[in-house]
Amino acid sequence: MLFRKQSLSLGRDDIVQLKEAYKWITHPLFSEELGVPIDGKSLFEVSVVFAHPETVEDCHFLAAKCPDCFKPAKNKQSVFTRMAVMKALNKIKEEDFLKQFPCPPNSPKATCTVLEIECAHGAVFVAGRYNKYSRNLPQTPWIIDGERKLESSVEELISDHLLTVFKAESFNFSSSGREDVDVRTLGNGRPFAIELVNPHRVHFTSQEIKELQQKINNSSNKIQVRDLQLVTREAIGHMKEGEEEKTKTYSALIWTNKVIQKKDIEFLNDIKDLKIDQKTPLRVLHRRPLAVRARVIHSMESHYVDEHHFRLYLKTQAGTALPSAERTVLRKYF
Numbered sequence: 033m034l035f036r037k038q039s040l041s042l043g044r045d046d047i048v049q050l051k052e053a054y055k056w057i058t059h060p061l062f063s064e065e066l067g068v069p070i071d072g073k074s075l076f077e078v079s080v081v082f083a084h085p086e087t088v089e090d091c092h093f094l095a096a097k098c099p100d101c102f103k104p105a106k107n108k109q110s111v112f113t114r115m116a117v118m119k120a121l122n123k124i125k126e127e128d129f130l131k132q133f134p135c136p137p138n139s140p141k142a143t144c145t146v147l148e149i150e151c152a153h154g155a156v157f158v159a160g161r162y163n164k165y166s167r168n169l170p171q172t173p174w175i176i177d178g179e180r181k182l183e184s185s186v187e188e189l190i191s192d193h194l195l196t197v198f199k200a201e202s203f204n205f206s207s208s209g210r211e212d213v214d215v216r217t218l219g220n221g222r223p224f225a226i227e228l229v230n231p232h233r234v235h236f237t238s239q240e241i242k243e244l245q246q247k248i249n250n251s252s253n254k255i256q257v258r259d260l261q262l263v264t265r266e267a268i269g270h271m272k273e274g275e276e277e278k279t280k281t282y283s284a285l286i287w288t289n290k291v292i293q294k295k296d297i298e299f300l301n302d303i304k305d306l307k308i309d310q311k312t313p314l315r316v317l318h319r320r321p322l323a324v325r326a327r328v329i330h331s332m333e334s335h336y337v338d339e340h341h342f343r344l345y346l347k348t349q350a351g352t353a354l355p356s357a358e359r360t361v362l363r364k365y366f
Contacts, residue, residue, distance in 0.1 A: 075154030075234070082144040088112070093132050094120040152230050158194055159263040159271065160245070161221030162186060166254040170213040172205065182213070189255050191226055193248050199232035208271050209278065209350055212313075219281075221258055225268045236262065278350040279330060285337075286344050294336040300344065303332055313353045327352040 059070040091112040095102045101120040102111040121129075164171075164186055173188065174181040187205040195203060207224040211217050236244075245260040306329040312322050329352065333345040 075156075077152050077154065079148075079150045079152065080146060081148040081150075083147050084140075084142070084144045086140055086142065090132070091117065094124065097125075097128055098123050153232070153234060155227050155229050155265075156198065156231050156234050157225055157227055157263045157265060157268060158198075158260065159223065159225040159267060160257050160260040161223050162190065162217065163219075163221045163256045163258075164211065164215075164217040164254065165256070167214040167216060169254050171207065171210045174213065184254075186224075186255055189252050190224070190248055190257060193244065193251065194226055194228060197244055198228045198234070200228035201230040203228050206268065206272070209280075212353075221256075223271050225263065225271055227268070280348055280350055280352070282346045282348065284344050284346070286342050288340055288342075291339045292336075292342070293339075297334040297336060297342050300332045300334045303329075305330055306332075308352075310353055325351070 055072070059072075063070045094117060095111070098120040101123065102116050104111055105113075168182065169184065169186060170182055171186045173185045191203045191205060194200070204227040205224065206227075207222055209222065211222070241260055241262070245257055248260075249256050308327050308329065309324050310327045311324055312320050328349040330347045330349065332347075335343040335345070337343060
């Protein structure tokens with residue numbers, strides 16, 4: 033609107049944002065000074081904090097005209113964030129804006145001063161699959177009311193090595209589902225991914241990744257990892273997709289008070305897609321709300337052992353909590 037009143041026939045697409053113009057000017061200067069090409073999509077970032085008293089005065093003018101746009105936030109040192117300033121600029125009346133900021137604008141009276149320079153690298157992601165062989169190992173640190181229940185976890189046994197090798201500040205662990213502390217994870221293993229925050233080393237050969245995987249596997253007999261590899265952020269989303277549609281296979285040794293024969297349990301093999309109402313297990317109530325969730329046991333297969341024991345193999349919907357699901361099924365039929 034301002035440009036139109038100044039008789040300049042410019043459309044919205046003809047106006048270049050200041051930050052883009054700043055990049056056009058400074059990128060060649062940085063490239064020449066540092067002797068490296070500038071890549072706008074690089075994960076390596078250099079953050080420079082400037083101080084400029086005149087700019088602060090401008091922000092105070094906006095705050096006076098639009099006080100609702102500038103509200104304190106817990107994680108922000110100043111109320112004059114970029115989004116808040118943009119909001120104020122969109123709401124302020126044009127005549128009020130022109131009183132404070134003439135067109136063309138006045139030349140600055142002072143240059144900026146540098147307060148802080150910080151280098152950081154964007155997060156990198158490592159993914160793979162893990163097997164868990166211990167029945168006394170949680171997937172993530174087991175801490176209740178500030179008290180640690182077990183000394184380690186799957187997450188820590190893997191991530192401690194990655195933090196050291198990648199020289200990262202911190203990490204975020206995620207996986208495709210989870211298992212109970214006393215449940216082993218066998219077969220091909222459970223997919224997992226670890227986000228490494230601000231790593232100081234990011235380039236690894238395939239051989240170095242294989243050696244890292246072997247180092248993790250040699251450090252503990254409680255877990256093993258496979259298919260360790262560097263992945264993109266988008267791959268993490270694919271790992272989490274369809275969790276509720278996945279199926280899991282369990283086996284359980286069942287004891288019955290009643291004397292049974294092989295023919296007494298054969299009917300279990302014919303049961304398909306049995307629906308159960310599952311309450312939140314007591315062992316996870318400290319981190320999940322009490323609720324009733326519908327789950328499906330897709331199929332069962334019974335193997336007779338003796339008059340009081342048989343082994344039951346179950347194929348279930350992901351999220352079915354065993355052994356509570358087993359007890360629900362058996363109470364219904366025995």
